[in-house]
Amino acid sequence: MTDAEREELRRHGILLTSLEELYNWGRSNSIWPIQFGLACCAIEMIAAATARFDIARFGAEIFRPSPRQADLMIVSGTVTKKMAPLVVRLWNQMPEPKYCIAMGACAISGGPFKQGYSVLKGIDRFLPVDIYIPGCPPRPEALLNGLIKLQEKIKGEKLTGPNAARHVRADVNNEHPIPEYGAHDLVPSKNTALWSPPAPPTA
Amino acid sequence: METVEQIRDRLLARFPAAAVAVVTNPGAAAEHALLLDATHAREIAEFLRDDPVLRLDYCSNVTGIDWPEKEITDTVKTTVADPAGGPAKVVETKTVRVEPGYFEAVYFLYSMAKKHGPVIVRLRTANRTDAVTLPSLTPVWRSCDFQEREIFDLFGIVFTGHPDLRRLLLWDEFVDHPMRKDYVEPDDYEWEPTAHGDVLARAQAHQAAVAAAAAAAPSAAMPVVNPTPSAS
Numbered sequence A: 001m002t003d004a005e006r007e008e009l010r011r012h013g014i015l016l017t018s019l020e021e022l023y024n025w026g027r028s029n030s031i032w033p034i035q036f037g038l039a040c041c042a043i044e045m046i047a048a049a050t051a052r053f054d055i056a057r058f059g060a061e062i063f064r065p066s067p068r069q070a071d072l073m074i075v076s077g078t079v080t081k082k083m084a085p086l087v088v089r090l091w092n093q094m095p096e097p098k099y100c101i102a103m104g105a106c107a108i109s110g111g112p113f114k115q116g117y118s119v120l121k122g123i124d125r126f127l128p129v130d131i132y133i134p135g136c137p138p139r140p141e142a143l144l145n146g147l148i149k150l151q152e153k154i155k156g157e158k159l160t161g162p163n164a165a166r167h168v169r170a171d172v173n174n175e176h177p178i179p180e181y182g183a184h185d186l187v188p189s190k191n192t193a194l195w196s197p198p199a200p201p202t203a
Numbered sequence B: 001m002e003t004v005e006q007i008r009d010r011l012l013a014r015f016p017a018a019a020v021a022v023v024t025n026p027g028a029a030a031e032h033a034l035l036l037d038a039t040h041a042r043e044i045a046e047f048l049r050d051d052p053v054l055r056l057d058y059c060s061n062v063t064g065i066d067w068p069e070k071e072i073t074d075t076v077k078t079t080v081a082d083p084a085g086g087p088a089k090v091v092e093t094k095t096v097r098v099e100p101g102y103f104e105a106v107y108f109l110y111s112m113a114k115k116h117g118p119v120i121v122r123l124r125t126a127n128r129t130d131a132v133t134l135p136s137l138t139p140v141w142r143s144c145d146f147q148e149r150e151i152f153d154l155f156g157i158v159f160t161g162h163p164d165l166r167r168l169l170l171w172d173e174f175v176d177h178p179m180r181k182d183y184v185e186p187d188d189y190e191w192e193p194t195a196h197g198d199v200l201a202r203a204q205a206h207q208a209a210v211a212a213a214a215a216a217a218p219s220a221a222m223p224v225v226n227p228t229p230s231a232s
């Protein structure tokens, strides 16, 4: 059956769908982010929840105060090296399926504080980031756009086969080691399984 | 409100053993400060808080300053009469003295009851190396708590009598005090695309040093230039 025929049936009130599609539709429209903000970007995230931008339209309005009840971590703001182990611990406490949005220049790369001694140069050194939202800060619309992109990603996930999503596979562990505090930096300063620095220029 | 000079005179009358001086601020704001000696600072602070005229019941802000050692050139002009009877000559003699460095904690005090302020109080450590202790004023003003911890964290001033002196912004394992003017950042930058040429140059020098150390001693776990295993 083609998509057009299926659309035709849908117009007559007959809904044909696959379990995978139904399951992903349900999950993508009921994302519960963890209630957790780190710096100025968190203010934009809060604004996205207000009546004007209304993140509730996307089923993501229930900001959970516990990682056990959340499936989306919006890393919104500057991740200091002091905070980074706690961010990773919260991630580890979230049950699968779980997703990570890096919101703002700081969460992506350290942003304006990139060369500082106290700021992590990107949360993707320790967590698998699904969506990057650039900006300093990104506007609430940008966060909503990132959320829509995440929903598209969830809707495209496979439940079976070799490309099955992470959370239905028994062989992938998405818990990541929590770095220790060192004399100047975190030890290790990155999770090499997730991230490695770009090669220095040879010339 | 009384001027700083009046406050100083009252303090000197009340605490004859204490050394209280006025530090003038030549800036436009002209926020002159009272420099207290560390031994009497607690008593004087309590006096400033409880004195019925001043009633400085609120400490809005505490900050630290690092004054590194500096050379000061004093120029003395003397007029020497010419023995031959000509016009007198002006001779300049320059002496260079070294002013030792110290840390300073600066407290901004206001009165909620009397609606006046600020009165600025400064405390100085004896030097920048081993005698970096000052009395804590947290027992006098609760609001000093976090700010004295921040100064301890970033400048390394030790406040005796503080109820909970721990690092505030950095983690306990952190070595050094980054707001000191002689702080050298650890040289553990990784190469990253950056617009800042000097950062890139430094990162490349660091990479070369790491590579050289690795070539010299392949078994050494960690090159000396890189105390943390971040750059590889």
Ligand code: SF4
Residues within 6 Å of the ligand: A039, A040, A041, A042, A076, A077, A078, A103, A104, A105, A106, A107, A111, A112, A135, A136, A137, A138
């Ligand atoms: S990206 Fe900009 S707005 Fe967001 S936390 Fe960093 S500095 Fe603040």
